[in-house]
Amino acid sequence: MSTPAIVLKSVVSIVGQFPVLAGVDLRVERGEVVVVEGPNGAGKSSLLRLCAGLLPVSRGEAQVAGYDLQEGRDGARKHIGLLGHSPALYDDLTVWENLVFHMKAARADPARIPMALERLGVGGRLESTRAGLLSAGQRRRVAIAFLVARHPEIWLLDEPHASLDAEGREMLGETVAQAAAAGSTVLIASHELEEALVLASRVVSISGGVVVGDGVTAASRIGSRAGTARFGAVAAGTGQILAEHSLHQDLLQAPVQGTDQEILRDSPQGLRPSEDGCNVA
Amino acid sequence: MLRDTLLVAGKDLRIELRSRVVINQMAPFALLVLVLFAFALGPDRNPLITAAPGLFWMAVLFSTMFAVQRSFSLESAEGLHDSMVLAGIDPAGFFAGKLLAIGCELFALEVLVTSGIIVLYGAHVKSPAELLVSGILGTVGLAAAGTIYGALVSGMRLRETLLPLLFLPVASPVLIAGTRAWQIGLQGNSSASSPWLGLLGAFAALYICAGIVLYGPMEDMK
Amino acid sequence: MKYIYAGYIIALAVLFLYGVTLMVRRARLEKAARTLEMENGRSVLRD
């Protein structure tokens, strides 16, 4: 395994007078897809913004993409793509101009834009309309398209499913799957767990600015809508064992590829599959 | 750095052409200021002419503040500022880009206000060289100082009131020197203008360097 | 001559007042720091 994508050791981040993160320990390997969940105001978005180098590391250590967030922050930023709550678009510029500006600012090659826009279904006519006229869902797709075009090493998606329709969510799923397959690391902060858990190989629960749980999801193939995820994770901090229970009843017909052991073996946390199929972190 | 400067300036000016805020709102405002001054100083010509240089620079000062506030409101959207920082744009480039964009907008406004003064106040210009040079130097200086303070207060709660409080005292030398240079421009004895232009030049140079040096630490404090 | 006296009196009065307020503020803050210290059982002061 090369250097891990994200390493946080008891990181405290204080914004204003308030400790949004009060001692976070997290280790994410390259190529992992991790869902960060927790109640509102638990610090999910703050964790993502910290990894993006936008929040100060008041105490503890933080390395992202091999760069220390206190000294080499600029180095890390080249490898990080952040999809925030409000997509970063200038309302007066057209979609195309927006993306060209952001790509050039990030020193990326604007030639990848058409492909990315097509993939997210916002290409063609939409390119020349002003960003201000787009619907929230379209704006989010454009923002995702920017990430696809830039293809950073680390994807930080904050509530990516917000304002996306069914088709949009599927596209997001595919994009994340392809990114993970291509070796990028994806962190998703989300409330919509059914969608997010399908994509993720690991769940991190955060509450009160502290990581209170870290469970592994045995997510099998994502691919088509019919993918199922055998949920062997222990949702830490809740005491509820999420036994073998597929996500949606209607999804049962698609067989789960690969045996239990095969799926769980490549999960980084080395889960012990006990005989009765109940896996404990 | 030059790359980022042109990138940011191009973006700002393109947004300006699309949204036409300067043309639709600030230009009428500048002329309005001239008319209000006329009301304040009475209709007869000579007080207006003697006060014309000062009025010009007062109009420019107010326009600078609006231009700075407008320019930094573009990036006020949460996501936008993060993406700018994340993209790793060189802070000095960002500063110079903003400075260039605001400078162009201000210069356009100044041409308008000058013609306004000539028409409304009937001032006739003896040596336009002074006006042009002092206009350019003054604009660059005001834009530089304005951009520094614009960035400093952007993101703060009471930035609308803080910006004038911080910016206007700093800009006072430009007002003084600019007015004198303009007066000479109108009266024509251009020999006496060199100290004032020197002062304007010094102000502009000083604040451009300050912006480039100080913009780095300012940026990563967001 | 009265302007001279006025000048002196104003200057000295303001300086004296400012000096006293500084001393009072400092005393109050020192006390607050000490009481907070008692509560947590260890010092809160950072240099």
Added chain:
Amino acid sequence: MCSLESLLEVMATIDKAIDKRRTVMAAEPVTRPAPWSARRNRWVRAIGVAAILAIALDVYLGLWVTPPDKVQGNLVRLLYIHPALATVALYVAFALAALSSALWLWRRTRAPFFDRLAAASVETGIVFIALTIVTGSLWGRPVWGVYWTWDATLTSTALLLLLFLGYVAIRKSTADPQRRARRSAITALVAFMDVPLIQFSVLWWKTLHQKSTVLNPSLTPKIGGIMGATLALSFVAFLLLFVWMLINRYRIEVLKESLEGAEMEVAIRERVAEAGTSGHLELPADLRVPVSGG
């Protein structure tokens, strides 16, 4: 279904994780500054007393002992306050503020000490410069017949006062200590850079505009003997006073920040405690499996 032991084991790991978090926070080493040992306090008090004595002597000499000036008559007596206040404010307080701000901005020499020193010197400087303006206009009143004429130095000093009031405004309106320090450092530097420009422009504006008044308070008439001695004394006296005020104001800043810091520690601990109890995974109903077993 899952056995009970694995469930209990899971619960144990969670509690251990949260406790570890709490102990880490509690054991946070908080450096404790020397509580200003008695010796240092005595020094501060000594400076204070010396300042008061020097000023008393200065006032006594200035008002009664020194002879009235041939030209200005008794007006010259303000000479023993006004220039001293002005020089201390401009060339000590604000210069110190600008220097410490620059040092704070420079990464290698960055230390909280400079930020607090800048804050303390600006606030004290503002008091001094305000008094300079008051004494200056009082000096001008009998001469010009009006409190305020657009005299070169008076105007530029007034502008400087406004400039550094901006510094205080910025400092007061940001909460985050790190960001506040950075913003005020930049404001101090940018403001101080403007000082020479303002001085020149106002001076030229005044002199090139019309001949400057003979009795310009800043043009101290050539003096010697007892008057020169008193003038020198006035500089020393006000400098001592400034140093005393600066030290106290600095100490207040340290105390204020430490108290802010202490409240923050408590906030962190509450956050951590809150994490232990309410963390849970809201799952759609069909997924929630009731915990069974003994």
